[in-house]
Amino acid sequence: xxxxxxxxxxxxxxxxxxxxxxxxxxxxxxxxxxxxxxxxxxxxxxxxxxxxxxxxxxxxxxxxxxxxxxxxxxxxxxxxxxxxxxxxxxxxxxxxxxxxxxxxxxxxx
Amino acid sequence: xxxxxxxxxxxxxxxxxxxxxxxxxxxxxxxxxxxxxxxxxxxxxxxxxxxxxxxxxxxxxxxxxxxxxxxxxxxxxxxxxxxxxxxxxxxxxxxxxxxxxxxxxxxxxxxxxxx
Numbered sequence: 001x002x003x004x005x006x007x008x009x010x011x012x013x014x015x016x017x018x019x020x021x022x023x024x025x026x027x028x029x030x031x032x033x034x035x036x037x038x039x040x041x042x043x044x045x046x047x048x049x050x051x052x053x054x055x056x057x058x059x060x061x062x063x064x065x066x067x068x069x070x071x072x073x074x075x076x077x078x079x080x081x082x083x084x085x086x087x088x089x090x091x092x093x094x095x096x097x098x099x100x101x102x103x104x105x106x107x108x109x
Numbered sequence: 110x111x112x113x114x115x116x117x118x119x120x121x122x123x124x125x126x127x128x129x130x131x132x133x134x135x136x137x138x139x140x141x142x143x144x145x146x147x148x149x150x151x152x153x154x155x156x157x158x159x160x161x162x163x164x165x166x167x168x169x170x171x172x173x174x175x176x177x178x179x180x181x182x183x184x185x186x187x188x189x190x191x192x193x194x195x196x197x198x199x200x201x202x203x204x205x206x207x208x209x210x211x212x213x214x215x216x217x218x219x220x221x222x223x224x
Contacts, residue, residue: 043213
């Protein structure tokens with residue numbers, strides 16, 4: 001079956017760096033998305049990776065290893081507003097999104 | 110631009126009642142979809158549409174109907190509500206399909222409780 005695994009919850013300190021991991025098993029693969037979702041709000045797009053390597057976008061970076069079925073989202077210089085859930089989603093061979101349950105990130109001052 | 114607009118934001122139903130969740134987008138997106146989000150689970154696709162007059166089932170379509178008579182609107186109908194349909198529902202759209210060039214824009218969500 002198809003599956004996405006990511007940690008349920010993580011805690012980090014304001015100003016620090018945190019890495020949120022995601023492993024996926026899908027029927028075929030056409031890319032991996034990261035979305036951010038603040039409590040009670042809609043998910044918003046953060047990044048998309050389809051080739052191996054690191055994509056950097058300001059304080060946020062996303063990494064993909066297709067051979068390992070693995071991705072991570074790296075958040076630097078954490079701010080209180082980064083407290084949110086981070087959703088990992090893989091695109092399978094039929095261009096259907098398979099979503100993880102999300103990682104709730106708690107930022108402490 | 111308003112983006113993706115969902116109504117209502119909150120709704121309480123009794124078992125067996127029917128209702129329609131409205132979704133409208135003003136971005137001229139061809140692709141529209143409905144998801145439900147439950148605690149401890151990933152978003153699950155209910156129905157989707159790749160254009161006016163075309164709809165298809167997603168992962169969890171039972172108990173729900175959709176139609177797409179215009180590019181802008183994609184209502185989700187609950188035919189006979191059940192407690193298992195208590196969830197947060199999101200409408201999402203994209204320019205065309207889902208890939209790196211067509212990311213999803215989500216509505217603010219509709220929280221439905223079925224008693």
